[in-house]
Amino acid sequence: MANRTRLFNCAYGFYIAMHPWLKGSGYVKVGYTANLSRRLEMASFTTCFTPEWSYFAVFELESIKEAFLLEQAVLFLFKDRRVSNRELIQGSAKEVLEGARRVCLALNLNALVNMQPNYSSTEGPVRGSSGRELFPDNFSSTHNALRPNTLGRYMEALEKLCDSVRKPALCDKITVDRGEKFGENEEEEEYDLDVLETYKEESFSLTTLRPYQQEAVTRCREELESHGATICQMACRCGKTPVAFKIIEYYLKNKRDARVLYLVPGLTLLRQTVRKLYSYGLREIKYLLIGSCPTSVSLGDGNSLMMTTDEGVIENVFKGSSSQMVVISTYQSSHIVSKLSVFDLTVFDECHRVCGSASITNFNSVLFQPRSGNRLFLTATPAYDTPIKMDNTHLFGWNSIPLLSQRRNRCRLRERVFIKNCFGRRHG
Numbered sequence: 001m002a003n004r005t006r007l008f009n010c011a012y013g014f015y016i017a018m019h020p021w022l023k024g025s026g027y028v029k030v031g032y033t034a035n036l037s038r039r040l041e042m043a044s045f046t047t048c049f050t051p052e053w054s055y056f057a058v059f060e061l062e063s064i065k066e067a068f069l070l071e072q073a074v075l076f077l078f079k080d081r082r083v084s085n086r087e088l089i090q091g092s093a094k095e096v097l098e099g100a101r102r103v104c105l106a107l108n109l110n111a112l113v114n115m116q117p118n119y120s121s122t123e124g125p126v127r128g129s130s131g132r133e134l135f136p137d138n139f140s141s142t143h144n145a146l147r148p149n150t151l152g153r154y155m156e157a158l159e160k161l162c163d164s165v166r167k168p169a170l171c172d173k174i175t176v177d178r179g180e181k182f183g184e185n186e187e188e189e190e191y192d193l194d195v196l197e198t199y200k201e202e203s204f205s206l207t208t209l210r211p212y213q214q215e216a217v218t219r220c221r222e223e224l225e226s227h228g229a230t231i232c233q234m235a236c237r238c239g240k241t242p243v244a245f246k247i248i249e250y251y252l253k254n255k256r257d258a259r260v261l262y263l264v265p266g267l268t269l270l271r272q273t274v275r276k277l278y279s280y281g282l283r284e285i286k287y288l289l290i291g292s293c294p295t296s297v298s299l300g301d302g303n304s305l306m307m308t309t310d311e312g313v314i315e316n317v318f319k320g321s322s323s324q325m326v327v328i329s330t331y332q333s334s335h336i337v338s339k340l341s342v343f344d345l346t347v348f349d350e351c352h353r354v355c356g357s358a359s360i361t362n363f364n365s366v367l368f369q370p371r372s373g374n375r376l377f378l379t380a381t382p383a384y385d386t387p388i389k390m391d392n393t394h395l396f397g398w399n400s401i402p403l404l405s406q407r408r409n410r411c412r413l414r415e416r417v418f419i420k421n422c423f424g425r426r427h428g
Contacts, residue, residue, distance in 0.1 A: 011035065011036040011037060011058075011060050012032075012033070012034055012036075012060070012061050012062065012063055012064050012066070012067045013032065013033060013036045013058050013059050013060045013061050013067050013111075014030070014031070014032050014058070014059040014061065014067050014070040014071050014074070014100065014111075015030065015031055015032070015033065015036060015039065015055055015057070015058045015059070016028060016029075016030055016055065016056045016057045016058070016093050016096050016097060016100070017029040017030070017031070017040065017053055017054065017055055017056065018053070018054050018055075018056045018093060019052055019053050019054075020052050021052075021212075022088070023093075026090055026091070026092075027083070027088045027089065027090055027091075028056070028088070028089045028090075028091060028092070028093050028096050029087060029088055030071060030074055030075070030087050030088075030089060030096060031071060031087050032064070032067035032068045032070065032071040033067065034064050034067075036055075036058050036060065036117075040053045040054070040055070054116070055114075055116060055117055056093040056097065056115075056116060057093070057097050057100075057113060057114065057115050057116070058113070058114050058117055059100060059104070059109075059111040059112070059113055060111065060112040060113075060114065061109065061110070061111055061112075062110060066109055066110075066111075069107065069109070069154075070100065070103060070104070070107075070109060070111070071087070073103045073106075073107060073154065073158055074089075074096065074099055074100050074103055075087065075089070076158055076162075077099045077102075077103060077158065077161060077162060078091065078096065078099060084204070084205060085204065086237050086239070087237055088237075101113070102161055103158075103161065106157045106158065106160070106161045107154055107157060107158075204275060204276045204279040204280065205279060205280075206242050206245065206279070206280040206281070209239075209242060209243075209246065210239070212238070213238075213239050213242055213243050213246075216232055216234065216243045217243055217246045217247060220232050220243065220247055220376060221247060221250060224247070224345075224374045224376065228371060228374050228375065229371070229374065229375040229376075229377070229396060230375075230376060230377070231351070231377040231378075231379065231382065231390065231396060232376065232377065232378050232379075233379055233380065233382055234378070234380060235380055236380045240349070240378045240380075241273065241276050241277075241349075242280065243378075244262070244347050244349070244376065244378060245276070245277055245280045245281075245282070247345070247347075247376060248260050248262075248277070248282070248326065248345065248347070249281070249282070251344055251345050252282075252285065252324050255324075255344060256324070257322050257323065257324060258324050258344045258345075259324065259325045259326075259327070259342050259343050259344055260325070260326045260327065260343060260344065260345045260346075260347065261327045261329065261337065261343040261345070261346040261347070261366070262277075262326060262327065262328045262329070262346075262347045262349065263328075263329055263330075263331055263334055263346065263347065263348050263349060263366060264328065264329070264330060264331070264349045264350070265330065265331050265349070265350050265353045266330060266332075267291050267292070267293050267307075267330060269349065269350075270289065270291050270297075270307070270328055270329070270330055271297050273328055273349070274287060274289060274297055274299070274305065274328050275297070275298075275299060275300060277326065277328075278299045278300075279299075279300065282326065285324055285325065285326050286321065286323055286324065286325045286326070287305055287325070287326050287327075287328065288308075288314065288317055288325060288326075288327045288328070289305050289306065289307040289308070289327075289328050289329075290307065290308065290309060290314065290327065290328070290329035290330065290333045290334070290336060290337065291307040291308075291309065291329065291330045291332075291333055292307070292309055292330075292332070292333060293307050294307070309333050309336060311336055314336055314337065318340065318342060327343070331353065331354060331362070331363045331364070331366075332362055332363060333362070334362065334363075334365055334366050335362040335365040335366075337366070338365040338366045338368075338369050339369060341370075341372035342372075343372065343373045344373045344374065345373055345374050345375075345376060346366065346373060346374070346375050346376070347375075347376045347378065348366075348367070348375065348376070348377045348378065349378050350378065350379060351377040351378060351379045351390070352379045352381055352382060352383040352386070352390065354367050354388065355383040355386040355387065355388040355389065355390065356386060356387060356388070357387055357388070358387040358388055364388070367388075367395055368395070377390075377396060
């Protein structure tokens with residue numbers, strides 16, 4: 001391919017992003033996107049980190065599949081320094097840049113590298129009336145085909161690359177200029193990104209919380225104890241589940257018969273949540289999984305749990321037990337337990353998902369019930385332009401922090417978490 005057209009309006013690519021807090025802690029954020037010009041303006045970044053995110057470098061590519069492949073290959077290359085289950089790498093941005101360059105050469109990817117690009121505010125996708133980003137028509141189907149473990153046919157090349165990187169004598173010094181191209185090939189390759197399920201099992205572990213997570217736990221506990229409800233707003237991939245785990249753990253330690261309801265938007269997240277809570281340390285607690293999948297959920301140590309939507313079985317579980325319990329349910333099946341006033345804490349994960357209808361549905365039935373215990377709402381993107389708005393103090397609680405105080409505290413809260421307690425207003 002002799003010439004490459006830059007896709008300004010919808011640039012597919014891999015990016016290396018920086019934030020002062022991350023840089024100070026020695027970490028780099030990487031990722032892939034269908035729109036480089038708008039990625040850092042999306043809600044998952046701006047809600048907690050604006051305006052200090054910036055690109056260190058971007059690799060513009062010709063398809064979303066290539067961008068995803070490059071992201072996964074870079075994460076594999078730095079697997080020894082990757083933060084578990086996060087797109088964060090311990091090291092310098094220059095190291096990651098060098099690694100990404102080597103991956104492009106090894107996998108024959110045609111990438112246009114831009115250093116510290118500054119995309120025009122006029123560039124980017126068309127947005128709908130709600131402000132949500134509108135991707136190309138074929139993006140959804142393409143994106144649905146992407147999976148986390150997709151490196152099967154490239155493993156040999158990547159293993160060799162890992163070996164070469166470990167040998168300092170083979171590491172050359174490079175200088176990357178704006179617009180440099182790597183791996184140009186006359187023949188465009190169609191990458192096979194089918195899942196290899198046996199390649200690597202997903203595992204979860206939690207040793208210590210990061211400072212911003214600990215701050216989130218402390219502030220959420222304060223607001224729950226003071227007001228009974230709080231919204232914890234954290235950027236995507238920043239670890240809301242560890243925060244929820246520590247709060248759940250606190251409730252279980254302080255009440256012998258504490259019961260917790262954890263609501264999630266789907267079976268996949270249900271499985272992931274119970275595995276995380278179990279792996280993080282809640283191993284001696286009784287679990288009840290409410291969902292429509294008939295297969296068991298493996299906990300990774302030989303134990304497994306079954307889901308159920310049988311109302312009789314669920315009722316008997318509560319009648320026959322006075323011990324501590326964690327109930328994890330999909331929103332779709334939560335109506336089964338919506339009228340039970342037995343929960344000391346209810347966690348609404350991805351809580352913006354319950355805001356889609358002002359009428360009572362299976363999905364939001366728990367939200368509309370009178371509050372019998374405390375409620376923790378987790379989200380990266382609070383909903384304000386939906387039928388149910390998250391500044392509804394009746395449903396989400398009362399805002400006890402004055403607006404001026406919130407603004408004064410914003411500098412301190414920018415370290416990847418912004419706790420909004422019981423919104424009475426939308427804070428910008």
